[in-house]
Amino acid sequence: MRIIPASDSSLLVEFGAVIAPEIQDQVIGLFHALQAREDAHIRNLHPGYASLLVDFDPLAITHKDVATLVESLVRAGFAKTENDSKVVEMPVCYDAEFGPDLADVATYTRLPAEEVVRLHAGAIYRVCFLGFTAGFAYLGGMPEVLHTPRLATPRRAVAAGSVGIAGGQTGIYPTQTPGGWRLIGRTPLRMFDAQAEQPTRVRAGDRVRFLAIDRAEFERRESA
Amino acid sequence: MTISVVKPGLFTTVQDLGRYGYAHLGISPAGAADALSLRIANLLVDNDENAPVLEMTLLGTTLAFEDPVIVALTGASCECKLGPDTVPANQAVAIAAGSVLQCGSTTNGARCYLAVQGGFDVPLVMGSASTDVRGSFGGFEGRRLQKGDVLRIGKARKAEPRRLQASTNEGLRWTGPVRVTRGAQCDWFSPDGYAKFLGTSYLVSEQSDRAGLRLQGEAVSPRDKRQLLTDGIPLGAIQVPQDGQPIILFVDQQTTGGYPKIASVIAADMHRIGQLWPRDEVRFTQVSIAEAVEALRAQERWLKGIFAG
16 A cells, blocks of 8 residues: 555555455445545545545645554454445446447457347446546446447547446446447436435445346336 | 526636535536635625635626625626726625626636625535536536526625725735646656656646646656556646646546646645636646645635735
């Protein structure tokens, strides 16, 4: 572990430089431990693949205070959280209209499109963190054969609910934004609702499974 | 108590001091780009420092007041008229019922702030009145103001407007390089590259907004060609994509990113970033974390000291 200042108001706690489940356990463990303290001087926590950024009020606490706290929490170790047992099911329609890049992914991976869908929907993913935009979940654990580079030129608008692939990552666009991930399907579920008690459908540490649904089911779920 | 929008201006939103505690859901702080001007505006009309105000960008708003109210304008100078009269900035001004306030173009910065006594009354979303334009929530219906919008004003407490000390107006201009501390991936850049970054006068590009200010000047590509694993971005971080042109990530920033961060704007200078506009020049100078925190303390003392009486 390495703790370095990232600004006059933040520290970056790095657990490694690779994407690995043991490292993610540390990131999520520290994130939950700090969140549980409800310390008013800690303003924001940004989990990443292998690090946690801790943003705080520098008029109230110092970098040294925060580093000492982080070290003591890491030393004490993290209990397994309830998130570990929770698997969120996410229906996805892999129709060509919703997944305009499915054919390209099939070509790149040299797999039939049905096999891409079967593999994508067959895996269990972990929400590594949410970032980029409100409610965007970065999912780890995609089968290696599906790894496909992102688009050379990002789209100006990607529809909300779109499921995409970028390198070894997969994720869901919560709202309509520009985006460069290869789109292979769409979920009818609303991923982000600012007014809700819990604004995002998934949180860092959750596990996710995609459930392939047909167009009729998509429309039924969408209007529900 | 209401105010209606006659002309929205270029980009006007409701903002407070920002939405904190939700970065782990991908939610940026938003909030006033120049938080110092927001606080001064609120203190002048004796609101809470964090009360919702209007943030106007480059071209101001024209507002029709249905009721008498006390307002204050702060931030960048802009020609504001009440009928034939010029409205002075940086002081509380009483507006009569039925008046129309016309805010013109800003002259010495990008953003101007209008506080009303009682604050703009919008629902809090995740604890804040700030508009998150990308996520379409918070502020007034999650968007910038449009012609015909009717804004409600909160109930003012029995309060006395305050005045700035006569000498303060001069002190409201900040010059010199923007102060930064070393970024989390500063060592990804060669000492020469980092020196070049500190030695360059950058131009703020037209492709700049509240999410990020793109700078144009000497390219400072990292010597380390590794791919950075996406990590958290602090407010004011300066990231450098492959083309070597730095980007200051600002109040509507993405919460995580994959480009190395060479430096971070210090908290005490963040308000100055909010006043930069396209084609402005900006230079950076490095300070230590201790100096940065001391500058922030000094700014807080200064803010407490500028009010008369």
